[in-house]
Amino acid sequence: NEAVLAGCARREPSAQRTVYEAVYKKMYSVCLRYVPDADEARDLLHDGFMKLFDKLAAAPVIQYPEAYIRRLFVNFCLDYVRSAYKKYIVYGEETWIHSRSTEESASESVESAMRK
Numbered sequence: 790n791e792a793v794l795a796g797c798a799r800r801e802p803s804a805q806r807t808v809y810e811a812v813y814k815k816m817y818s819v820c821l822r823y824v825p826d827a828d829e830a831r832d833l834l835h836d837g838f839m840k841l842f843d844k845l846a847a848a849p850v851i852q853y854p855e856a857y858i859r860r861l862f863v864n865f866c867l868d869y870v871r872s873a874y875k876k877y878i879v880y881g882e883e884t885w886i887h888s889r890s891t892e893e894s895a896s897e898s899v900e901s902a903m904r905k
Contacts, residue, residue, distance in 0.1 A: 794854055797845040805842055812855065813838075816862045823866035837865045 796804025816837060820830040841861055851857045 790854060791850075794845060794851060797842055798848070800842070800846060805838075808841075808858075809838060812858055816858065819859065819862045820866055823870050833866055833869060837862045840865055 793804045793807050797808055813834065817830060817834050820833040820837070821827070824830045824833055841858060844861060845851075848857075
């Protein structure tokens with residue numbers, strides 16, 4: 790296990806493949822919990838593994854690799870959901886909500902945009 794992670798740190802494709810095959814099903818289910826669309830979850834899975842391999846190259850020794858990988862994916866999915874929350878699609882047109890500091894909440898601004 791440590792040898793595989795060390796191989797990932799050296800960016801060896803065989804080590805990365807081993808890690809991918811060991812955890813991709815679990816991480817896909819994590820992605821599906823946050824994004825119900827299967828295609829979007831696969832995109833998150835792919836991007837999450839790219840981030841994981843970048844982090845493993847820079848990380849010191851990881852004591853609990855599976856927990857580390859799961860936490861990375863959960864945080865990655867949460868970041869994605871937070872950024873997607875700011876983006877609403879109203880009548881096929883994308884509307885960005887830049888700030889929640891206004892008097893009306895985000896949901897009220899979407900409702901008012903749909904009434905127009």
